[in-house]
Amino acid sequence: MxxxxxxxxxxxxxxxxxxxxxxxxxxxxxxxxxxxxxxxxxxxxxxxxxxxxxxxxxxxxxxxxxxxxxxxxxxxxxxxxxxxxxxxxxxxxxxxxxxxxxxxxxxxxxxxxxxxxxxxxxxxxxxxxxxxxxxxxxxxxxxxxxxxxxxxxxxxxxxxxxxxxxxxxxxxxxxxxxxxxxxxxxxxxxxxxxxxxxxxxxxxxxxxxxxxxxxxxxxxxxxxxxxxxxxxxxxxxxxxxxxxxxxxxxxxxxxxxxxxxxxxxxxxxxxxxxxxxxxxxxxxTRVKVKCTFCNYCIPCPNGVNIPRNFRIYNNSYMYNNIPEGKDAYKYHLKEEEKAYNCIECGECLDKCPQHLPIPDLLKEVHQVLG
Ligand SMILES: NC(=O)c1ccc[n+]([C@@H]2O[C@H](COP(=O)([O-])OP(=O)(O)OC[C@H]3O[C@@H](n4cnc5c(N)ncnc54)[C@H](OP(=O)(O)O)[C@@H]3O)[C@@H](O)[C@H]2O)c1
Ligand code: SF4
Ligand code: SF4
CATH class of the missing domain: 3.20.20.100 (NADP-dependent oxidoreductase domain)
Incomplete structure (x- = not known):
């Protein structure tokens, strides 16, 4: 060592x-x-x-x-x-x-x-x-x-x-x-x-x-x-x-x-x-969300699994594989964890060390993979 x-x-x-x-x-x-x-x-x-x-x-x-x-x-x-x-x-x-x-x-x-x-x-x-x-x-x-x-x-x-x-x-x-x-x-x-x-x-x-x-x-x-x-x-x-x-x-x-x-x-x-x-x-040129998966933003009061949504979204671009991303969004997230459950309460915003506009990004995730 x-x-x-x-x-x-x-x-x-x-x-x-x-x-x-x-x-x-x-x-x-x-x-x-x-x-x-x-x-x-x-x-x-x-x-x-x-x-x-x-x-x-x-x-x-x-x-x-x-x-x-x-x-x-x-x-x-x-x-x-x-x-x-x-x-x-x-x-x-x-x-x-x-x-x-x-x-x-x-x-x-x-x-x-x-x-x-x-x-x-x-x-x-x-x-x-x-x-x-x-x-x-x-x-x-x-x-x-x-x-x-x-x-x-x-x-x-x-x-x-x-x-x-x-x-x-x-x-x-x-x-x-x-x-x-x-x-x-x-x-x-x-x-x-x-x-x-x-x-x-x-x-x-x-x-x-x-x-x-x-x-x-x-x-x-x-x-x-x-x-x-x-x-x-x-x-x-x-x-x-x-x-x-x-x-x-x-x-x-x-x-x-x-x-x-x-x-x-x-x-x-x-x-x-x-x-x-x-x-x-x-x-x-491919990463969509600069999330580091530190988990500081969870739990979300509405159960959205924020980092997991971002990981699936990013992976689908990094691997050039949107269909696989759609499958992962459908099968690897519980229904309540999916991006569309975000009600834009904003509670997660101050917790994110990367200062990501989380609710807007979740909308984007659902539009592409939902
Ligand atoms: N002070 C702060 O604000 C703050 C913030 C963040 C971190 N930290 C500290 O810094 C430490 C390091 O940060 P980090 O955990 O983000 O480090 P990191 O090494 O960037 O990420 C760790 C993740 O990398 C993957 N990994 C590690 N070695 C691998 C290997 N040989 N092959 C494939 N994947 C590998 C694993 O991901 P998978 O689990 O997905 O496989 C693992 O969970 C933390 O554990 C914590 O102690 C402090
Ligand atoms: S803004 Fe959305 S993701 Fe963030 S805590 Fe509120 S419901 Fe959860
Ligand atoms: S706090 Fe920000 S960087 Fe950390 S997991 Fe949540 S969205 Fe990603």
Whole structure:
């Protein structure tokens, strides 16, 4: 497993386990499968595990905590994220951290992140004396390093980046999205200031592993045996400021493949980078909805399965196969989950980190596939 010296006292695996997409059974985390995946990753050199208060409706921290009890805590680093939107007063920071550490069954956290910052959430944090909180938890030894994850524009990003001596930040970076949100400039700022960048959604939530055959062929012409996942990870690894790549693996096979990829991963060379430029252009002409399948928008009060509708819609274009998309819309969604059930109440809009006009897009989905 490739290792990175992120901090003088943190030597982490370049691949981190994102605990947001564990396998589930009857709407709960499938512990048996999940423990098998976590253990495999750990035994193959993955030594960073990332979770958050809200993942799997709060169950992710508990399950990760149970797993941590089975290993030597000092051999791994753990990060979780503070749900800023639940903070009403300064004491809430301390209360939430305590609750999270209890669920994780740890007496210190290696990294504590402010979750999914945007302009409003940053104001909320500052108004409630976030800097005092950071000082307090570091002095008490509860948290070693602090950072933030981010979903907003580059102006807001730079404002947040400059306002504190951050230990790291977590950004959405993959070859298709590098120009979006904080984009290249945000990444460059962090790199220039020697602040380690962690990457979320390196495969765009899985979308970069299901690209159309004719596009994938452009990659295969250069490296016939490499998977789409390998191309995606290697592209991210080509950015020298990236010190940790989180992947939310959802099956044991993915864990195995990714451990193998990261055992001897190399950045892309010039020729391979040009291939990615071509692939990007080809994909961009086909993707209809820039959804990353983060699931932040669900549950919808009317039962619409927003991300699933978007996935089916996008796949039908990426695979050049609208009839298959129509079949998937008809058979792979329950009736109440289909796009036409949207009543445009707007509740999902503020929850979407990609700022997608969800109700309009759902109308479009139904028009094409319904
Ligand atoms: N702070 C935030 O705002 C925020 C937001 C998003 C994510 N995150 C963190 O960052 C982590 C990483 O993001 P992400 O989960 O979106 O990462 P990602 O690697 O882009 O997406 C994970 C998905 O990619 C697919 N995948 C992974 N490895 C694969 C392989 N070898 N072959 C085929 N498909 C593969 C799977 O999709 P299928 O399940 O469809 O097969 C998997 O669920 C998260 O788990 C979470 O810890 C944080
Ligand atoms: S706007 Fe539509 S999809 Fe969004 S929450 Fe309301 S009913 Fe659900
Ligand atoms: S519509 Fe937005 S919030 Fe919902 S899954 Fe897609 S990106 Fe996430």
């Amino acid at each position: 490739k290792k990175v010296q992120m901090k003088p006292d943190v030597n982490n695996s370049l691949l981190g386990f994102g605990c947001m997409r564990f396998p589930t059974k009857h709407d709960k985390i499938d512990r048996e499968k999940t423990f098998e995946m976590l253990r495999y990753a750990y035994e193959h050199g993955v030594n960073h595990f990332d979770t958050a208060y809200g993942y799997h409706d709060g169950e992710s921290e508990i399950v990760l905590g149970e797993f941590l009890k089975t290993i030597d805590r000092s051999t791994v680093t753990v990060s979780t994220k503070l749900p800023i939107w639940l903070v009403k007063e300064e004491q809430d920071f301390d209360r939430l951290l305590e609750e999270q550490m209890k669920k994780l069954q740890v007496d210190y956290l290696d990294f504590y992140l402010l979750h999914a910052l945007n302009k409003e959430r940053w104001e909320l944090a500052v108004n409630n004396n976030i800097f005092d909180f950071f000082k307090r938890i570091k002095e008490k030894g509860l948290v070693r390093y602090v950072g933030f994850s981010f979903h907003d524009d580059k102006e807001t990003f730079l404002k947040i980046a400059k306002s504190y001596n951050w230990d790291m930040c977590l950004l959405q970076i993959n070859y298709l999205d590098f120009e979006e949100q904080q984009g290249k400039e945000g990444y460059k700022y962090m790199e220039e200031h020697n602040i380690p960048v962690w990457v979320m959604e390196p495969l765009k939530g899985g979308r970069l592993t299901t690209i159309a055959d004719d596009i994938y062929q452009v990659m295969k012409d250069v490296n016939p045996d490499d998977s789409q996942a390998k191309w995606g990870f290697r592209w991210v690894h080509s950015l020298p400021g990236v010190k940790l790549i989180l992947s939310g693996m959802s099956t044991l096979e993915q864990v195995k493949e990714n451990c193998e990829i990261f055992s001897n991963i190399e950045p892309l060379n010039e020729k391979e980078l040009q291939v990615i430029e071509k692939v990007k252009e080809m994909i961009k």
